[in-house]
Amino acid sequence: MKRYIFLLVSLLLFVTIQIVLLRHLAIRNVTPDLILIGVVYFSLKHGPTLGIPIGFFLGLLQDLFAFGLFGANCLIKTLIGFSVGTFQKRLVRGNPMSQIFVVFFACLCQYWSMYWIKIFFGQPPPQVPFFIVIFYPVYNSLLAPLLFWIMEQWEKLWGEGIYASERNRSAI
Numbered sequence: 001m002k003r004y005i006f007l008l009v010s011l012l013l014f015v016t017i018q019i020v021l022l023r024h025l026a027i028r029n030v031t032p033d034l035i036l037i038g039v040v041y042f043s044l045k046h047g048p049t050l051g052i053p054i055g056f057f058l059g060l061l062q063d064l065f066a067f068g069l070f071g072a073n074c075l076i077k078t079l080i081g082f083s084v085g086t087f088q089k090r091l092v093r094g095n096p097m098s099q100i101f102v103v104f105f106a107c108l109c110q111y112w113s114m115y116w117i118k119i120f121f122g123q124p125p126p127q128v129p130f131f132i133v134i135f136y137p138v139y140n141s142l143l144a145p146l147l148f149w150i151m152e153q154w155e156k157l158w159g160e161g162i163y164a165s166e167r168n169r170s171a172i
Helices: 002-025 034-046 048-065 072-086 096-120 130-158 160-171
Strands: none
Touching: 002 034, 002 048, 002 130, 034 048, 034 072, 034 096, 034 130, 048 072, 072 096, 096 130
16 A cells, blocks of 8 residues: 555656746756656666556646647657566666666657657647757756656655565565
8 A cells, every 4th residue: 555655646746846846947948857757767667567557647647737639648658668667677777877878768769759649640740949859868868867866765765665565476
């Protein structure tokens, strides 16, 4: 039960911080994407079993507050949660360089997926300056090690027991 409360509080915090606070950290109209970094964090740490539902629910919450193609963020974040979670065993999770690398490519995948989904559904593709296309993944990937560390501390605040039942099941 503690695990579900932790996840629910974390999801709501990610969305609230993204919507309310992070717009103040924008550099030339590029805002850090805490929601995407949260999906990558949980996927790297816990695999696709947790990455998929986290990606789905964070994407759904983001779609509720975004103006645009409803469900696109949900689909993209779910696929990113699956993809990152699938490769989590091949990556060194605690290594800041691998965190930077994974977040950089997740940002690129998110941007280009949204671009092609909009074209597929007949919406005009976003006319974004090239600077933003490049700076968005760079900005997020450079913030990733700090945000991963903060999320790690947040998980420790809740105690190591939140995933104990999951570890006991995998040991059987």
